[in-house]
Amino acid sequence: MAQSKDHAIRMNDGNKIPVLGFGTYSPDDAEKSKCEEATKIAIEVGFRHIDCAYLYNTEEQVGRAVREKIADGTVKREDIFYTGKLWSTFYRPELVQTCLEQSLKKLQFDYMDLFIIHNPYALQPGPNPLPLGENGKLIYDNVDLRQTWEAMEACKDAGLVKSIGVSNFNRQQLEMILSKPGLKYKPVLNQVESHPYLNQSKMLAFCKSKDILLEAYSALGSQRNAAWLNKETPVLLEDPLLAAIAKKYNRSPALVALRYQLQRGLVVLVKSFTKNQIEENIQVFDFHLSQEDMKSIDGLHRNQRYLKVDAFFGHPQYLPLDED
Numbered sequence: 550m551a552q553s554k555d556h557a558i559r560m561n562d563g564n565k566i567p568v569l570g571f572g573t574y575s576p577d578d579a580e581k582s583k584c585e586e587a588t589k590i591a592i593e594v595g596f597r598h599i600d601c602a603y604l605y606n607t608e609e610q611v612g613r614a615v616r617e618k619i620a621d622g623t624v625k626r627e628d629i630f631y632t633g634k635l636w637s638t639f640y641r642p643e644l645v646q647t648c649l650e651q652s653l654k655k656l657q658f659d660y661m662d663l664f665i666i667h668n669p670y671a672l673q674p675g676p677n678p679l680p681l682g683e684n685g686k687l688i689y690d691n692v693d694l695r696q697t698w699e700a701m702e703a704c705k706d707a708g709l710v711k712s713i714g715v716s717n718f719n720r721q722q723l724e725m726i727l728s729k730p731g732l733k734y735k736p737v738l739n740q741v742e743s744h745p746y747l748n749q750s751k752m753l754a755f756c757k758s759k760d761i762l763l764e765a766y767s768a769l770g771s772q773r774n775a776a777w778l779n780k781e782t783p784v785l786l787e788d789p790l791l792a793a794i795a796k797k798y799n800r801s802p803a804l805v806a807l808r809y810q811l812q813r814g815l816v817v818l819v820k821s822f823t824k825n826q827i828e829e830n831i832q833v834f835d836f837h838l839s840q841e842d843m844k845s846i847d848g849l850h851r852n853q854r855y856l857k858v859d860a861f862f863g864h865p866q867y868l869p870l871d872e873d
């Protein structure tokens with residue numbers, strides 16, 4: 550899986566993925582309006598991989614940004630690697646393609662490069678992406694994810710997506726897909742929370758052993774949005790060791806945290822709708838961390854998750870996330 554000149558690596562289905570991706574989730578409705586401009590800036594400065602999802606409500610903005618950058622000659626559609634996600638209310642096999650088609654319509658794309666199952670937990674189908682019962686709790690659905698996966702395979706066979714994968718799966722959930730009788734395509738990657746405080750070294754080793762890529766989200770310690778944040782978590786980018794290493798390389802702690810993931814062989818996502826941060830983040834390819842510094846950053850691991858997952862604790866198929 551050598552990194553090529555265009556900073557892309559090969560996935561187990563033969564397609565390539567750029568190792569740095571631009572995140573487009575914002576919990577803030579006002580900020581969502583900045584997504585189109587930010588995505589255009591990202592493409593201008595050199596990002597070629599964009600991560601979005603049905604749930605994010607930013608597909609229209611992202612689609613417009615990409616189409617504008619195609620129209621002005623900056624890129625061709627095939628230069629852009631677009632990831633979309635199947636949302637939990639569409640996990641019944643007969644609904645999978647519906648979700649995909651709704652996303653493609655908003656994007657005005659003919660296909661996605663990668664389509665992933667957003668998380669292992671099905672919710673009650675319907676127009677509300679977060680259906681709540683009278684008790685104020687999420688209404689779950691009971692779906693065999695192996696059947697969801699077969700419907701994902703059918704989307705690939707129909708040419709609507711080039712690659713398929715998963716997100717937020719633990720080892721047991723991945724193994725369930727991998728051991729499915731008649732499996733046609735393995736997931737190409739598992740997208741999970743990962744940063745120096747949660748380095749996912751066990752999941753990384755497992756994925757490597759199965760030729761599955763690991764992709765890091767919240768690599769800078771998340772957006773610290775109150776709705777999703779585990780309270781009282783330390784701010785990653787204020788970590789003194791990251792600051793010291795950053796100083797040594799004359800880079801920012803953010804760049805060190807991104808570079809760390811690339812050198813471990815992960816694909817890494819980063820979200821920013823701020824021009825100077827977007828310009829800075831693409832510089833992750835311009836320096837190299839020594840083995841010693843990589844080891845010191847490994848030492849920061851403390852199984853610290855920023856994203857709360859307690860909304861799924863009562864789900865009939867709930868499995869705890871792996872401890873690292």
Ligand code: NAD
Pocket residue numbers: 571572573574575600601667716717740741765766767768769770771772773786801803804818819820821822826827829830
């Ligand atoms: P992140 O960790 O990438 O970024 C966190 C914050 O860092 C942002 O608010 C940004 O303002 C700031 N930042 C960015 N560049 C910086 C820089 N150079 N210097 C200083 N600060 C900087 O945030 P994230 O949104 O949690 O994760 C990235 C993306 O991963 C998301 O946008 C989304 O696309 C994806 N994601 C997926 C899932 C999932 O369940 N699959 C969950 C969370 C995020």
